[in-house]
Amino acid sequence: MDVPPEPVTLHLYCRVDVVVTDPAAVTGHAVAELRSARIDWSSEEDDLDTAAEELRGDLTASLASVVDVTGLVDEIPGIEFRGGHCWAESGPVREGFPVR
Numbered sequence: 001m002d003v004p005p006e007p008v009t010l011h012l013y014c015r016v017d018v019v020v021t022d023p024a025a026v027t028g029h030a031v032a033e034l035r036s037a038r039i040d041w042s043s044e045e046d047d048l049d050t051a052a053e054e055l056r057g058d059l060t061a062s063l064a065s066v067v068d069v070t071g072l073v074d075e076i077p078g079i080e081f082r083g084g085h086c087w088a089e090s091g092p093v094r095e096g097f098p099v100r
């Protein structure tokens with residue numbers, strides 16, 4: 001009987017460039033996701049309406065809040081998604097991330 005190998009943890013760093021063709025659609029989607037989230041607003045600094053208004057006014061934060069990195073390794077055999085971090089920034093590309 002073959003013994004399966006021990007799992008190996010690797011770090012996958014990603015940078016994805018996108019063009020936002022409809023900012024209102026992005027912020028609207030982010031607000032809808034926020035409204036449907038099960039957040040205990042009594043333990044938060046803001047309330048739902050204030051947080052939603054902040055998302056409507058910040059395209060970058062809205063995009064970052066709805067990006068789902070879990071699908072990056074879908075359909076790849078032998079990989080289990082364990083967690084990740086995705087953020088959005090405007091402006092020039094950060095050092096260390098080559099421009100292509």
